[in-house]
Amino acid sequence: MTMPQYIPIMLNCEGWRIVIVGGGRVAERKVSSLLEGKAEIVVISYKLTPWLKSRHTEGVISWFERGYIEGDLEGARLVFATTDQVAVNEAVIMEATALRIPVNHAGDGERGSFITPSMIRRGKLIIAVSTSGAGPRIARSLCHEIDKQYGDEYETYIDFISNVRAFIKELVPDGSQRQSLFKLLAEMDILTEIREGNFLPWSEEEITSWISEYREV
Known part of the structure; x- marks a missing residue:
């Protein structure tokens, strides 16, 4: 079958x-x-x-x-x-x-x-695991292993990314500039800052300033 x-x-x-x-x-x-x-x-x-x-x-x-x-x-x-x-x-x-x-x-x-699927949720981050029905217990076991690798820092990280992306979409009408900013945002090592306890959430002014600085790069 x-x-x-x-x-x-x-x-x-x-x-x-x-x-x-x-x-x-x-x-x-x-x-x-x-x-x-x-x-x-x-x-x-x-x-x-x-x-x-x-x-x-x-x-x-x-x-x-x-x-x-x-x-x-x-x-x-x-x-x-x-x-x-x-x-x-x-x-x-x-x-x-x-x-x-x-x-x-x-x-x-x-x-x-x-x-x-079996699922792990860290705020907006969702990791789903499925064996296409072949072994639900195996999927749950894999989820348990993955869960150890993705801590609460990912919720903070994804919230930051989501917030900045929302500002980019609102403030930057040019599609090419938006994509460039999205790429720069993805390349920032914010996750390390969060893990080391050095990260502070950006204010609206800081986000706007960052967009203005890099939108023409």
Whole structure:
């Protein structure tokens, strides 16, 4: 049997209605990662884990305290089938497929249309690792190894880069000059300064001054 060939993609899910069928540990892991994307999360399950129940009490997620029924996926942008019942998961997959909604089958990734990678997040920096479904445990192990290599300094670094790039985009209309500044910015050894404790965030005036100095270089 040939394994599916997946392509990586980063989605902006803010405001999306995302339906998760199931309320166990697997659903909990899905919700945990989705909350950072500011999605509108709906969980359908007779029961929830204590953590999920707390998120519902806080008003962070919606909860339909019942089993899945056909029609529950109307209006969804993403769907996750996470129950321990084969028939229910299959029904969710069938409805999502009919509605052309991307769907993840947590128990058997090949049954759905997408899988989710193991992930490391350092602020805006996201490192995703996947074995294309061949070995989820291996992906998690690799993530653990990578996690040791990328500390909190990367969050500070990426925030700095993102902030300066935003100013460049706003202040420099010429595309060629923008690309030159982006290149110079990427070549700066800010990461070493952060690691050595010598870095101070740039003020708006400092960023503007740097852009003015190097935009014609």
